[in-house]
Amino acid sequence: MTEVRRGSLLESLHLGHAVVCDDTGQIVRSWGDPETVIYPRSSCKMVQALPLVTSGAAGKYGLTSEHLALACASHNGAAIHTDRVGAWLDQLGKTDGDFRCGPQMPADEEACHGLIRAYETPCQVHNNCSGKHAGFLTLSAHMGAGPEYVDIDHPVQQAALNAFEETTGLSSPGYGIDGCSAPNFATTLHGLARAMAFFASARDRSDRQSRAAARLVEAMVRHPELVAGEGRACTELMRAMNGRVAIKTGAEGVFAAIVPEMKLGVALKIRDGATRASECSIAAILVRLGVLDADHPATRKYMNAPILNRRGIETGIIKPTSDLIAG
Amino acid sequence: MTEVRRGSLLESLHLGHAVVCDDTGQIVRSWGDPETVIYPRSSCKMVQALPLVTSGAAGKYGLTSEHLALACASHNGAAIHTDRVGAWLDQLGKTDGDFRCGPQMPADEEACHGLIRAYETPCQVHNNCSGKHAGFLTLSAHMGAGPEYVDIDHPVQQAALNAFEETTGLSSPGYGIDGCSAPNFATTLHGLARAMAFFASARDRSDRQSRAAARLVEAMVRHPELVAGEGRACTELMRAMNGRVAIKTGAEGVFAAIVPEMKLGVALKIRDGATRASECSIAAILVRLGVLDADHPATRKYMNAPILNRRGIETGIIKPTSDLIAG
Numbered sequence: 001m002t003e004v005r006r007g008s009l010l011e012s013l014h015l016g017h018a019v020v021c022d023d024t025g026q027i028v029r030s031w032g033d034p035e036t037v038i039y040p041r042s043s044c045k046m047v048q049a050l051p052l053v054t055s056g057a058a059g060k061y062g063l064t065s066e067h068l069a070l071a072c073a074s075h076n077g078a079a080i081h082t083d084r085v086g087a088w089l090d091q092l093g094k095t096d097g098d099f100r101c102g103p104q105m106p107a108d109e110e111a112c113h114g115l116i117r118a119y120e121t122p123c124q125v126h127n128n129c130s131g132k133h134a135g136f137l138t139l140s141a142h143m144g145a146g147p148e149y150v151d152i153d154h155p156v157q158q159a160a161l162n163a164f165e166e167t168t169g170l171s172s173p174g175y176g177i178d179g180c181s182a183p184n185f186a187t188t189l190h191g192l193a194r195a196m197a198f199f200a201s202a203r204d205r206s207d208r209q210s211r212a213a214a215r216l217v218e219a220m221v222r223h224p225e226l227v228a229g230e231g232r233a234c235t236e237l238m239r240a241m242n243g244r245v246a247i248k249t250g251a252e253g254v255f256a257a258i259v260p261e262m263k264l265g266v267a268l269k270i271r272d273g274a275t276r277a278s279e280c281s282i283a284a285i286l287v288r289l290g291v292l293d294a295d296h297p298a299t300r301k302y303m304n305a306p307i308l309n310r311r312g313i314e315t316g317i318i319k320p321t322s323d324l325i326a327g
Numbered sequence: 328m329t330e331v332r333r334g335s336l337l338e339s340l341h342l343g344h345a346v347v348c349d350d351t352g353q354i355v356r357s358w359g360d361p362e363t364v365i366y367p368r369s370s371c372k373m374v375q376a377l378p379l380v381t382s383g384a385a386g387k388y389g390l391t392s393e394h395l396a397l398a399c400a401s402h403n404g405a406a407i408h409t410d411r412v413g414a415w416l417d418q419l420g421k422t423d424g425d426f427r428c429g430p431q432m433p434a435d436e437e438a439c440h441g442l443i444r445a446y447e448t449p450c451q452v453h454n455n456c457s458g459k460h461a462g463f464l465t466l467s468a469h470m471g472a473g474p475e476y477v478d479i480d481h482p483v484q485q486a487a488l489n490a491f492e493e494t495t496g497l498s499s500p501g502y503g504i505d506g507c508s509a510p511n512f513a514t515t516l517h518g519l520a521r522a523m524a525f526f527a528s529a530r531d532r533s534d535r536q537s538r539a540a541a542r543l544v545e546a547m548v549r550h551p552e553l554v555a556g557e558g559r560a561c562t563e564l565m566r567a568m569n570g571r572v573a574i575k576t577g578a579e580g581v582f583a584a585i586v587p588e589m590k591l592g593v594a595l596k597i598r599d600g601a602t603r604a605s606e607c608s609i610a611a612i613l614v615r616l617g618v619l620d621a622d623h624p625a626t627r628k629y630m631n632a633p634i635l636n637r638r639g640i641e642t643g644i645i646k647p648t649s650d651l652i653a654g
Contacts, residue, residue, distance in 0.1 A: 004579070004600060007503030009513055011366055012579050012600035015342075039338055102637025116443045127637060176334030177642040186336055252331070252339050272599040273331060273339035310429030310454060315504040 001031065001270060001324050002277035006307065006316035014277030016253065018268035018285060018324075021193035023201035025169055028264065031324060034190040038269045039176050041184055042074045043250030045132050046216045046258075047167055047195055048182075051159035052135045053212035057142035061091065068219035069226040070131030074249060076229025077106025077126040084226070085125050088134045092141055099124035100150045101133045101180040108229055129180035131226075136182070150181045157183050166209065167195035179251060189267050192256060196265025199246070199258045217258055220246040233279040233302055237286070240298040245291050247282060249275070255282035259291055276318055280305070284320035328358065328597060328651050329604035333634065333643035341604030343580065345595035345612060345651075348520035350528035352496055355591065358651060361517040365596045366503050368511055369401040370577030372459050373543045373585075374494055374522055375509075378486035379462045380539035384469035388418065395546035396553040397458030401576060403556025404433025404453040411553070412452050415461045419468055426451035427477045428460045428507040435556055456507035458553075463509070477508045484510050493536065494522035506578060516594050519583060523592025526573070526585045544585055547573040560606040560629055564613070567625040572618050574609060576602070582609035586618055603645055607632070611647035 001016035017032030027034055040047075049071040052058050058068065066084060075081040089095065104127040106112045115122055124130060133149075140149045140156050149156045152175065160183075165171055168191035178184040187195075202213035220227050221243040228234035234247055246258040253270030255278040266285055270277040283303035286292035292299055307316035328343040344359030354361055367374075376398040379385050385395065394415060402408040416422065431454040433439045442449055451457060460476075467476045467483050476483045479502065487510075492499055495518035505511040514522075529540035547554050551565035554575070561574055573585040580597030582605040593612055597604040610630035613619035619626055634643035 006366060007513075008501050009364060009366060009503060011503070012598065014599050037336060039333060039336060100638070102639075104637050113443050116440050174335050176336060176338070177636065177640060179636045179642070181636055181638050181640060186334075271339065272341050272601055272604075274599055274601065277599075309504065309506045309508055310431050311427070311508050312429075313504060313508060315506070 001268070001281040001321060002318060003321050004307070004316060004318050011316065014270050014272060014274050016268060016270040016277065016281060017189050018266070018281065019189050019193040020285065020289070021190065021197045021265045023197045023263040025194045025197065027190060035188045036269065037173060037186050037188055038192065038254065039184045039186055039252070040192050040256065041178060041250030041252055041254050042129070043248045043254040043256040043267070044164065044192065044195065045072045045074070045248060046199060046213070046220065046246070047164050048132060048160045049135050049216055050163040050167070050209060050212050051156070052139050053215055054163075054208050055139055055142055055159070057139045060142055061138050063138070065219040065222050066226060067134075068216055069223035071135035072216060072220050072248065073131045073227045074128045075131060075226065076108035076232060077104065077111050077122070077128065078108035078229050079111060080225065081131070081229065082111070082125050085130045085134050089125070089137070092134070092137055094137055096123045096125050098137060098147065099127070099130065099133050100148070101127040101129050104128060127180060129182070132182070133180065150183070152183050161185055163209070164195070167198045168192060169194050189269055192267035193265045196256050196258050196267060197263065198265070200260045200265050201263040203260065217246045217260065220248070236298040236301065237283060237292065240296040241286070241292055245286065249278065253278045255279070257282060257286060259289060261291070262289065264289065280318050280320055281324060284324050288325070328595070328608040328648060329645060330648050331634070331643060331645050338643065341597050341599060341601050343595060343597040343604065343608060344516050345593070345608065346516050346520040347612070347616070348517065348524045348592045350524045350590040352521045352524065354517060362515045363596065364500060364513050364515055365519065365581065366511045366513055366579070367519050367583065368505060368577030368579055368581050369456070370575045370581040370583040370594070371491065371519065371522065372399045372401070372575060373526060373540070373547065373573070374491050375459060375487045376462050376543055377490035377494070377536060377539050378483070379466050380542055381490070381535050382466055382469055382486070384466045387469055388465050390465070392546040392549050393553060395543055396550035398462035399543060399547050399575065400458045400554045401455045402458060402553065403435035403559060404431065404438050404449070404455065405435035405556050406438060407552065408458070408556065409438070409452050412457045412461050416452070416464075419461070419464055421464055423450045423452050425464060425474065426454070426457065426460050427475070428454040428456050431455060454507060456509070459509070460507065477510070479510050488512055490536070491522070494525045495519060496521050516596055519594035520592045523583050523585050523594060524590065525592070527587050527592050528590040530587065544573045544587065547575070563625040563628065564610060564619065567623045568613070568619055572613065574613075576605065580605045582606070584609060584613060586616060588618070589616065591616065607645050607647055608651060611651050615652070
């Protein structure tokens, strides 16, 4: 999928699988094995957020598009994220201690340096998944369910599983525990792409699940800075596509994309889990689909990105393989 | 070489190549393609340091085993490293501005947080390669050569190339520019393992190059904390082997090992460049060779390491593949 060149040598190579799927669930294009079973990790947060909307919880608690974007986010822990998630917690009458995601040092430099300078440790609200967890807490409150909302048997996770199986069109063969302690359900790459195509075509349908999916896509593309953060691939590439496409990264080399204008879903998994390769590969596929400009500065940051060393000298390049470009 | 499991699923997989070579240059054991051409990156710093000793520069400037360990190091930028490299610069009558490695934020938490709290940016002495560059500056001063010591035509780099080709037993097919701006010469994985076997058997020979190699190995195993730093694989695994083996990591998934008691050299390259896999794989090979205890806590940190999430829950494991263990 992606090669790393230095001087005249191919220094490293990332293999992987990718699927482009239409709204009927059919594979339009694939690389590698579309039926490989993966954990989508954070790439499926919009699926995990569906019950928040379909249950009526989002309406009851007056959640805006900003809240919904944060529910789908792997954020940087910058003030724009933690202020909003903190206010959301207040609104629910909950505190940081009600989260079950664990603390994480923010990736945002200002927030990170601020904590270090204050000799403070991060809170759970800084966790990149705190928006998803605020969504879980909201749904749990709406359902009147217990506090251990990441337990596999908890109604919140069972609702997430139902939404996951409905949109992927497959029974999940199992789950792993994610970095944020929530269950992450396995599916095939084809299943994940099918779920993304469900979101891509949602605005054409009027059923409750589709209306919720359309709202979540709208929230993601409206607030790209809330879905990830400044300097991050999801934010920068969504901005470069001017609201035409929603994309979401996941740990261990997963990336998903929702392309409403073509009613297509995209899912990819780098076999070795490398983010540099998932970012380069999703950019290459979006360029191929004609929805991302190859010459946009944001695209150039992830696809055909120069490798700069500590004196700013260009020593190599990270680029899609010829298979991915031409195949 | 290494697999990453989460729940019941193989989530990610790292392919790679590895070679164990004896002191005659013959392959004792290999995985993948031993003739694959790689950049050794920092794994060959002890080779780059050979001319520092063979030229007489180390003797002339009174370098101790600490200096030589730092010349072979990819260090954390902790005070134990930067204090010593800073004093070395002083001794040469040079300043931080004479380095050509570029600045780098230290990986050492105390040093990193100290800079952030002081609103300071890192210097070149913080660069993980600053010991190697202090060695280059020393050799350059000894040779009376010019200040641009990372240029490919500079006598320092030509001396490094000669040592590299002598110990690998191969003409280098080319070079790339490393993260620290020094040329990094390409060779086969077999060539790198052969160079490591040259170091492993050096104390049996009395030629100048071999005596220099033996001194460098002695320096590395005597000062494991200078070769990397607290919490790092090279330091922790060398300590676990009680001075019996010298090991060195390199960027993009390279690892090399020198096993004097068996006169063996080891070199491995993870195809995708992942450090988590090169660390796990070198530990597995050292266990196989009988020089590293599989049950030592340091071994367990890199081989069969549990993946802990942000609440400290074990969610998976990073382990060698059955091919690597049994093959």
